Amino acid sequence: MTKAIVWFRNDMRLNDHPALVAACEGADEVYPVFIVDERLVNGSRASANRNRFLRQCLIELQTALAQRGSGLLIRVGRPEVVLPELASQIGAQVVLALSDLTPFARSRDERVTTALRTVGKAMKWLPGRIVIDTPAELLSGSGRPYQVFTPFYKSWLLQPRRPVLDEPVIPKLPLTWSKAAIASLSKLELLSSPIAGSTLAQQAVAGGRHAAQERLHQFVTIKADQYQELHDDLAADGTSHLSADLHFGSLSAREVEVATEVFDAFRRQLAWRDFYQYVLWHFPDTIKMEFQERYRGMTWVDDEGLAHAWRQGQTGYPVVDAAMRQLLHEGYMHNRARLIVGSFLTKDLGLDWRIGEDHFTRHLIDGDTANNNGNWQWIASVGVDSAPMFRRLYNPMTQQTRYDPTGAYVRRYVPELAAVPLEYLARPWEMPLAVQKTAQCVIGRDYPEPVVDHVEARQAAIERYRIP
Numbered sequence: 001m002t003k004a005i006v007w008f009r010n011d012m013r014l015n016d017h018p019a020l021v022a023a024c025e026g027a028d029e030v031y032p033v034f035i036v037d038e039r040l041v042n043g044s045r046a047s048a049n050r051n052r053f054l055r056q057c058l059i060e061l062q063t064a065l066a067q068r069g070s071g072l073l074i075r076v077g078r079p080e081v082v083l084p085e086l087a088s089q090i091g092a093q094v095v096l097a098l099s100d101l102t103p104f105a106r107s108r109d110e111r112v113t114t115a116l117r118t119v120g121k122a123m124k125w126l127p128g129r130i131v132i133d134t135p136a137e138l139l140s141g142s143g144r145p146y147q148v149f150t151p152f153y154k155s156w157l158l159q160p161r162r163p164v165l166d167e168p169v170i171p172k173l174p175l176t177w178s179k180a181a182i183a184s185l186s187k188l189e190l191l192s193s194p195i196a197g198s199t200l201a202q203q204a205v206a207g208g209r210h211a212a213q214e215r216l217h218q219f220v221t222i223k224a225d226q227y228q229e230l231h232d233d234l235a236a237d238g239t240s241h242l243s244a245d246l247h248f249g250s251l252s253a254r255e256v257e258v259a260t261e262v263f264d265a266f267r268r269q270l271a272w273r274d275f276y277q278y279v280l281w282h283f284p285d286t287i288k289m290e291f292q293e294r295y296r297g298m299t300w301v302d303d304e305g306l307a308h309a310w311r312q313g314q315t316g317y318p319v320v321d322a323a324m325r326q327l328l329h330e331g332y333m334h335n336r337a338r339l340i341v342g343s344f345l346t347k348d349l350g351l352d353w354r355i356g357e358d359h360f361t362r363h364l365i366d367g368d369t370a371n372n373n374g375n376w377q378w379i380a381s382v383g384v385d386s387a388p389m390f391r392r393l394y395n396p397m398t399q400q401t402r403y404d405p406t407g408a409y410v411r412r413y414v415p416e417l418a419a420v421p422l423e424y425l426a427r428p429w430e431m432p433l434a435v436q437k438t439a440q441c442v443i444g445r446d447y448p449e450p451v452v453d454h455v456e457a458r459q460a461a462i463e464r465y466r467i468p
Contacts, residue, residue, distance in 0.1 A: 227265050349452060
């Protein structure tokens with residue numbers, strides 16, 4: 001009798017799961033397993049918001065498997081230790097999983113493969129994390145990895161696609177397994193433990209396959225046809241809100257692409273997601289350092305007071321503060337807002353982009369390693385897809401009037417400014433004192449003065465990025 005383990009990771013679904021399909025087609029008994037790795041859920045880059053979302057995904061996945069006469073066994077430990085032990089106990093010949101592309105995952109997965117081989121077990125990796133199956137083989141005409149998005153995107157569009165897979169018939173398992181799987185839910189209490197430097201958002205989206213499908217349906221039927229026009233509108237929020245579902249795999253990238261294939265502007269965003277995974281695959285060192293060598297060793301401003309004001313949404317620039325408070329309140333931030341606060345941190349404040357990357361990692365539900373790293377380096381003008389730094393040196397007042405013209409977004413997240421007249425909303429420090437008192441928003445008392453002068457900060461940034 002052939003037995004297989006399916007190692008669930010960031011693929012919280014039964015549909016379009018190549019590893020699960022392959023296991024069910026090739027084995028008589030299939031044992032679903034999830035391993036809580038404390039390095040990820042309680043380490044230096046852990047997030048209380050992501051842990052809660054993951055917990056919700058796992059509970060729903062457990063329920064779905066139990067309804068099919070199976071169950072998800074949850075273990076705590078290091079995969080390279082847990083999986084060989086479990087495979088030997090069960091008598092499984094092979095472990096199957098979807099491959100991951102980040103440096104940490106690749107190093108871990110190599111250790112798992114070696115550990116399983118040592119006890120005579122096989123490890124089989126299958127695609128399914130991103131849209132395309134073989135990112136390592138996607139090269140430019142010169143045979144080198146792409147370093148600019150547009151040519152990558154043109155090649156990406158031409159790559160073959162695997163079909164979206166239906167949920168397989170999952171073999172029923174002995175009742176002892178199902179009971180052990182249900183009992184193992186107690187291991188998820190670890191995901192509820194407090195994490196230093198990371199607080200739970202009060203209003204966050206729910207995790208799980210059902211909620212993800214609802215979000216996808218809402219986007220396709222209501223928002224997607226206006227995505228091109230509204231995706232930068234902060235108040236309208238025409239974005240998909242699918243980023244956490246893609247990160248945890250409650251939706252597969254391929255099923256999202258198929259559902260949105262007629263909406264080119266959104267499909268392009270899926271390509272960006274693939275691109276940043278691709279970049280980390282080919283250039284893993286950029287997880288810790290700037291992609292552009294000329295900016296490695298740049299002297300950044302060292303000012304924890306400025307960093308704290310930015311993190312708390314107390315910079316005195318309304319659109320920046322609204323975005324940072326949205327992050328703390330929802331564990332999410334609008335895509336355009338992410339660019340605004342990223343530019344402000346690295347260009348206006350002159351702070352290291354890694355400070356922003358770490359803060360986002362700590363609070364975003366969708367804190368995907370590759371996307372977070374790639375986007376922060378992009379807005380800091382030190383990453384791939386390079387452009388003159390001043391093209392990504394945003395004026396926060398201009399950004400606010402352009403992308404929040406009615407002020408609805410700012411007023412939603414910065415209630416101190418609720419009664420400020422629109423003409424002063426992007427520059428509240430310019431309000432006459434009488435207007436401040438009428439609006440019950442005295443600058444320096446009810447709302448902070450700007451922590452830096454944008455004009456002066458802009459010039460300082462240009463000098464900072466100047467290469468001798």
